[in-house]
Amino acid sequence: MLRTALRNVLAHKARLAMTVLAVCLGVAFISGSLVFADSTTAAYRASLAKDYAGIAVVIEPTYPPGAPADRRRSPLDDALVARLAAVPGVAVARPVLDGSVTLAAKDGEPLRADDAMGRLAAGYLPGADGTDPRHPLTAGRAPRSAGEVALDRGSATAGGYALGDTVTLAGDGPVLRMRLVGLVGTHDTRVTSGGTLAVFDRSTARRLFDAPGGYTGIDLSAAPGTYPVELAERVGPLLPAGRAEAVTATALANQQSVYVDTRTSSYARLPLVFAVVSLFIGSFLIINTFGMLVTRRSREIALLRAVGATRRQVVRSVLAEAALVGLIASALGFVLGLGVATVLPDVLGTGDDLLPRGPLVIGPAPASASLAVGVGVTVLAAWLPSRRAARIAPVAAMRSAGLPPAAAPSRLRGAIGAALLVLGAGLLLSLGGAKDASDDNLRTALLGCGVLVTGLIVLAPLLAGPVIRLFGRFTARSGIVGGLARDNALRDPRRTAATAVALMISTALVSGLAVIDHSSARALDAQAAAGLSADFVISTRNATTAIDAAAVRRVAAVPGVATASAVADSTLSTGALAREVSGVDPRTVGDVMRLRFTSGSAADVGPGRIAVSTGFARENRIGTGSRIRAGIGPGQGDGDRDRTYTVVGVYEDNPTARDVLADRGDVQRYGFVRGSVQRVLVRADAATGAGSADLARRLRAAVDHSPLLKVQDRAQLVREQAGVAGDLITMVFGLLAVGVVISALGMVNTLAMSVSERTREIGVLRAIGLDRAGVRRMIRLESLAVAGYGTLLGLAAGLFGAWRVSGLANGAVPQYAFAVPWGTLALVVAASLAVGAAAAALPARRAAALGPLRAVAAS
Numbered sequence: 001m002l003r004t005a006l007r008n009v010l011a012h013k014a015r016l017a018m019t020v021l022a023v024c025l026g027v028a029f030i031s032g033s034l035v036f037a038d039s040t041t042a043a044y045r046a047s048l049a050k051d052y053a054g055i056a057v058v059i060e061p062t063y064p065p066g067a068p069a070d071r072r073r074s075p076l077d078d079a080l081v082a083r084l085a086a087v088p089g090v091a092v093a094r095p096v097l098d099g100s101v102t103l104a105a106k107d108g109e110p111l112r113a114d115d116a117m118g119r120l121a122a123g124y125l126p127g128a129d130g131t132d133p134r135h136p137l138t139a140g141r142a143p144r145s146a147g148e149v150a151l152d153r154g155s156a157t158a159g160g161y162a163l164g165d166t167v168t169l170a171g172d173g174p175v176l177r178m179r180l181v182g183l184v185g186t187h188d189t190r191v192t193s194g195g196t197l198a199v200f201d202r203s204t205a206r207r208l209f210d211a212p213g214g215y216t217g218i219d220l221s222a223a224p225g226t227y228p229v230e231l232a233e234r235v236g237p238l239l240p241a242g243r244a245e246a247v248t249a250t251a252l253a254n255q256q257s258v259y260v261d262t263r264t265s266s267y268a269r270l271p272l273v274f275a276v277v278s279l280f281i282g283s284f285l286i287i288n289t290f291g292m293l294v295t296r297r298s299r300e301i302a303l304l305r306a307v308g309a310t311r312r313q314v315v316r317s318v319l320a321e322a323a324l325v326g327l328i329a330s331a332l333g334f335v336l337g338l339g340v341a342t343v344l345p346d347v348l349g350t351g352d353d354l355l356p357r358g359p360l361v362i363g364p365a366p367a368s369a370s371l372a373v374g375v376g377v378t379v380l381a382a383w384l385p386s387r388r389a390a391r392i393a394p395v396a397a398m399r400s401a402g403l404p405p406a407a408a409p410s411r412l413r414g415a416i417g418a419a420l421l422v423l424g425a426g427l428l429l430s431l432g433g434a435k436d437a438s439d440d441n442l443r444t445a446l447l448g449c450g451v452l453v454t455g456l457i458v459l460a461p462l463l464a465g466p467v468i469r470l471f472g473r474f475t476a477r478s479g480i481v482g483g484l485a486r487d488n489a490l491r492d493p494r495r496t497a498a499t500a501v502a503l504m505i506s507t508a509l510v511s512g513l514a515v516i517d518h519s520s521a522r523a524l525d526a527q528a529a530a531g532l533s534a535d536f537v538i539s540t541r542n543a544t545t546a547i548d549a550a551a552v553r554r555v556a557a558v559p560g561v562a563t564a565s566a567v568a569d570s571t572l573s574t575g576a577l578a579r580e581v582s583g584v585d586p587r588t589v590g591d592v593m594r595l596r597f598t599s600g601s602a603a604d605v606g607p608g609r610i611a612v613s614t615g616f617a618r619e620n621r622i623g624t625g626s627r628i629r630a631g632i633g634p635g636q637g638d639g640d641r642d643r644t645y646t647v648v649g650v651y652e653d654n655p656t657a658r659d660v661l662a663d664r665g666d667v668q669r670y671g672f673v674r675g676s677v678q679r680v681l682v683r684a685d686a687a688t689g690a691g692s693a694d695l696a697r698r699l700r701a702a703v704d705h706s707p708l709l710k711v712q713d714r715a716q717l718v719r720e721q722a723g724v725a726g727d728l729i730t731m732v733f734g735l736l737a738v739g740v741v742i743s744a745l746g747m748v749n750t751l752a753m754s755v756s757e758r759t760r761e762i763g764v765l766r767a768i769g770l771d772r773a774g775v776r777r778m779i780r781l782e783s784l785a786v787a788g789y790g791t792l793l794g795l796a797a798g799l800f801g802a803w804r805v806s807g808l809a810n811g812a813v814p815q816y817a818f819a820v821p822w823g824t825l826a827l828v829v830a831a832s833l834a835v836g837a838a839a840a841a842l843p844a845r846r847a848a849a850l851g852p853l854r855a856v857a858a859s
Helices: 002-011 013-048 078-085 153-159 202-208 228-238 249-263 265-296 298-306 311-348 364-391 394-400 411-433 439-478 480-491 493-531 549-556 614-620 664-670 693-702 714-757 759-767 772-804 822-839 841-848 852-857
Strands: 057-061 090-096 098-100 102-104 119-123 137-140 148-152 166-170 175-184 196-200 217-222 244-248 536-540 561-574 577-584 597-600 609-613 627-632 642-651 660-663 679-684 709-713
Touching (some): 078 228, 102 153, 228 244, 244 249, 311 364, 411 439, 493 772, 493 822, 549 679, 614 642, 714 772, 714 822, 714 841, 822 841
Parallel strands (some): 148 175, 577 660
Antiparallel strands (some): 057 244, 090 217, 561 627, 609 660
């Protein structure tokens, strides 16, 4: 029986190729998704992590708690480096000058500027041999003066720079322009995974990083036999008391690991999500194909029974054949999946470098999943129909060969499917009172969606009849050919349902995410419109950097600007709580912010007087007229930082005004960067109008095209507020597009086998007068009916799920409301039907090519 199984595999090469293709595609989708998600997560972790290889102890300067950026001076100097190098157990004491600058590409656009952890800068600190081992030169020379800079090769390539070009950059202040004199290599994963690196001479780095005469750190390597903890204890007494500390690299790496785990938690969940989606789509493709294959071999199995094979031997023979096919297809699918994982970052990446880059991470999970799905699902797919075929008496099986299988609906299937459908709908309906996206609510939503889709899958063969008959009213317009297409789709409801399920799952996920994405965009737009009356916002990328004062004056003088109101951003602490505070000019804030006061007025804001949001008021149990003890900015030990403020107004929560409105002078006095502003809200005059492209260009020119600053109109602000959620939706859309492609190929495979199965029937139709065009039209209409069936079920599931989970977004965005993107859904329907039409092309051509006599004579 084993030899029979092997010979059977080799005897039907075309059938073998089609089966291997089905399994291979399913495995490729699963392994590719897992490898892609693991690789992206690893690259994202690398983009946040500093490499401490070869370092035992790090000397870091310490500052008073919350000291502002402009009051930090490093106590680490050359004399301290020399003393540390002489400590027994220290192999090398290497000074470090590290900071951050933002680069602009050659065309003036910011270069990877939104990657806060990847905008690296350093000083070139040569050793005794005249080279810096941290930044080995690969081209040109090291920077020697204030007007020179070196870049890593990746940044130079991304920015379009060559040696000798002028590089535009900004640290924390005015724009700088330097000549590119060298290219350096680096092993820092924050750079190699998509960040940028600029290297300056020692004096320039000290000036830019605010470390005159000193360094930002000192790395110590331990001599053989010296433990890091022991070395830290030895060097501790040599450090300036209260101004520097020695920390082991292991401790810093552990702290970093906790931070990276927190930042990458959403990416860490992606492999599981993609694996579940892949398993669903790939498994149905495999089960459907192999189920048809075994059903077609009923006569062959009956012949084996007739010559003495037992039922168990027949089943084992089929399972051995399935295992062999699954093993071959798993290996091919895994390799193909690596290609998919390699291409996906380029397909899904955006101009903002959404996806960090790195090598492929091939762990045990993708390989195990490939084998489990390729072999396990294939064997399971063969086991169920082989048991049914083995139970049939040999004579009955040989008589029934070539006839369609019975398709009687099962009451048990209907009961189970209805129960699952009710349970899934009930779980989703229970989210009606949800006000936030807590872990419990998310688990309930995911479980409800999963159970709902499972119920539809179970019910799909029973629903196929009514829905296909409904579509038959449209196909009937094509005459007898349309009726034949309808009857072919109804011939085996299980096969029709299994073919449509893969498309149903993809359509459900795409339509559901499209609704959530559309609703979120409308909510964010409404939120921005509700809080902002300015037409443009010029801002820094964080509160610890500042807009140059001269740039603020230039913005106010730009033609077409009616109002330019500067805002100083910082934090306001009330005990253990820290909230965001906006320092504004009460005379102009009403022109650029839409503030809805429940009591008081913005005009009353001034020194010592603040207005608070309703959320802040509720949290602190205060109102207009209340007095509150609070401190603005970081705690730097100034005696007057904590003071009593009088609340002069309460306004509705506003993302532009944030939690507290205070006098700009108060915030500038105690902010992260003294005397600075972090935003300029610009309102255009009536003649210029909102969203003017010319005004946007003039504003960028007014801030000297600084890569440190963002000049955004309202639409750009909405896209930015979508944040990581929008990025993840983009990634999921891309992966689901791959799922739609897999569904299309599955339909091609199923239709091709269906045509092969109906060879004699097609021959009879040709013999009684149906021409080739009619055969092709019949296959296409059948495919469109199946695709329409899967699309209809998918739309119903996706819309219902998106409707019920809308409450989870209300906590984060109060303006969120369920909104249907009719245009997008129309495109989804059109794309699904196009998938059905395209899937029928090859099978229809093959069916039309069959000669009548040859087809009728086929056994």
